[in-house]
Every structure is written in structure tokens, then in C-alpha cells.
Amino acid sequence: MNTEFVIDINGSKASVYMQTGFFNHKDMAFPLHKHPMDEIHILLSGTAVLKCNKGEIALKEGDVLYVPASMLHTYQSFEKASKRMTFFIDCENHSQTVSKITFPQVVFSLLCKEIEEYVLKGKDGKLKPLLSYICSDFFGEEAKKALSPITNRELIIDDFFTGRYNSNVTLNDLSRELMLSNKQTERVVKKITGNTFSGELAKRRMDAAVVLTQTTKLPLAKISELVGYSSYSGFYKAYKRALKNSSGLSGK
Numbered sequence: 001m002n003t004e005f006v007i008d009i010n011g012s013k014a015s016v017y018m019q020t021g022f023f024n025h026k027d028m029a030f031p032l033h034k035h036p037m038d039e040i041h042i043l044l045s046g047t048a049v050l051k052c053n054k055g056e057i058a059l060k061e062g063d064v065l066y067v068p069a070s071m072l073h074t075y076q077s078f079e080k081a082s083k084r085m086t087f088f089i090d091c092e093n094h095s096q097t098v099s100k101i102t103f104p105q106v107v108f109s110l111l112c113k114e115i116e117e118y119v120l121k122g123k124d125g126k127l128k129p130l131l132s133y134i135c136s137d138f139f140g141e142e143a144k145k146a147l148s149p150i151t152n153r154e155l156i157i158d159d160f161f162t163g164r165y166n167s168n169v170t171l172n173d174l175s176r177e178l179m180l181s182n183k184q185t186e187r188v189v190k191k192i193t194g195n196t197f198s199g200e201l202a203k204r205r206m207d208a209a210v211v212l213t214q215t216t217k218l219p220l221a222k223i224s225e226l227v228g229y230s231s232y233s234g235f236y237k238a239y240k241r242a243l244k245n246s247s248g249l250s251g252k
Contacts, residue, residue, distance in 0.1 A: 003118075007128050009135045015090035016131055017155065018118075031227075032074045032208040033162040036154070038089040040134065041065040044112050046082025050075050052098060053211065059100070062108045066099040066138045072211050085115050088155070089135060099138055107133070153178065154192050165204035166228035171197045205229065206242050 003018040017037075041050065041064070048059045052073035059065060067073055078084075103111070111130050117123040160174050174197065175185040186197055193200045205227040212223045220239065221232055229235035 005128055005131065007132045007135065009089075009132060014135070016135070017088040017090065019086040019088070031163065031166045032072050032211060033165070033204075034070050034072045034207070035088060035162065036069055036158055038069050038138075039067045040087045040089060040138070041067065042085045042087075042111070042115075042134075044083040044085060044115065046079035048075055048079065048082060048084065049077045053215070057098065057100060062102050062105070064101050064103060064134060068096050068098065071096075071098070072207065087131065101138075103134075153188060157189060157192055161200055161204045165201060165208065166226060168228070168230070169201070202238060206238055209235070209239060210242060 005016045005018065006013055007016055008014075041059070043059045043061055043063050043065075045061050047061070050057045050059060050065065050067075050073060052067060052071055056076060057065060107130075110126070111134075114125050114127040114130055117125055118127050156177055157174070160169075160177060164173075171182050171185060174189070175182050178185055178188065180188065189195070189197050189200060195203060209223050209227045212218060212226065213220070216223075218226075220236065224232045224235035227235075229238075
């Protein structure tokens, strides 16, 4: 579930989407994915390892990690008792640098209390000013952010492809989430992503496959399975097309 706040970041207004579904961690698969917005991860307890194109980043309780928009990333592991909170920052002029900071214990303890109060009891309290404080560390005065026109529908579509590109999903699945007909959904997906439903699904899968070929030693057959292809021949044809547009790739 995404909850929207409007906060001040160094004098500029920005929307922040709080992903409350991530408060209590449960064992789950974390496919390689990216978002159109900057993202902040707060590890409330336990430890975790996040992988992105900058390498592996170890996180412990109190760490806050900034992941730039459009950067592929995934959680490699989570301690079972861990809790985390994730926020999307809806801004323009995105940074391209991953940053991690550890907050002073007094600030972090207050943040944990305010997040728990909001998630479990719906009380806002000091959460908004604390989010402003956190974001001010990642967005400096020289790179003030302006509110960009991302809509809830765009969030639903991005969340859908981000979290489910490697499974057997259909246009009908997304239509149910958007509460639209298949025809309307196809039109909305085309407007927002520039692709048809099947085209966007194939693009997300191939984006992940390209990164896996560059950062792992997995055979293409295994990568095909990981990114959601049921047919290796279908994957390989798509991979070869991507290969033509990326001179840095090589087959395995």
C-alpha cells in the first residue's frame, strides 16, 4: 500500500509515497527492478544486503539508503526479524549516485516510533518533518527538486511491472488492479510507458536479463528462467535483438 505525503525538501515541495506494506519483512523473492522515482530505504531493525549496479551494499539498523531513479536494484538477503520502510520521492532532476547515511540514535529512535505510530495506528505526528529532515541530507540546495506529475495510476503500473515481470502475468491481471477494461488498460499503458502491455513486460524482462549477463556468470538458460521466460528460444531471440543495441554484451 502506498500512502502519499507532501513535504518540504530544502524549500521545494515534493510528494513522498510511503510503502507501508514493507514495514514487517516476510520471506519473499525480490526480482531485479527499478522505479521512475528516487527511492529511500530505511532499515528499522536487523540487517540486509541490497545489490545495484554499484555493487552490493550492506545495511544495518539505522542505515538509510538513497537509490536513484531508474537504477536497477534488488535485495540479496534479509535477516528474518528485520523491518524496513521504503519511500518513493516524486521529484525531477534525479541524482545518479547511491548514498548511504546512518542517523544519530536519538533521531533514528524517534523515526522508528513515528513510523510505527503511523503504520499501526494511523497517527501522523512528527513523521512529515522527519521525512523532510531525511530527504534534506540527500537533496542539497544545489539540486532542489520540483514536483513532477506522476499519478497514482503510474505508480500502480510501475509497481505491477516492477514486482511481477518475472512471473506469468497478463493484461487482465493489470486491468483488475487498475479497475479498467483490457482495452482501456492497454491504452493507458501505452500512454504512460510508450509500449504495449506485452512490449513493456518484455522490456522489463530484458533490462533485468542484460544486467544479469553483465554482473553474474549465470548461463543464459538460467537467466531466461529468472526473468520470467517460459521458452528459452523466445528469450534468446529477444536477447539477440538486445545484443544488437548493446555492444558490451556477449553470449554465454
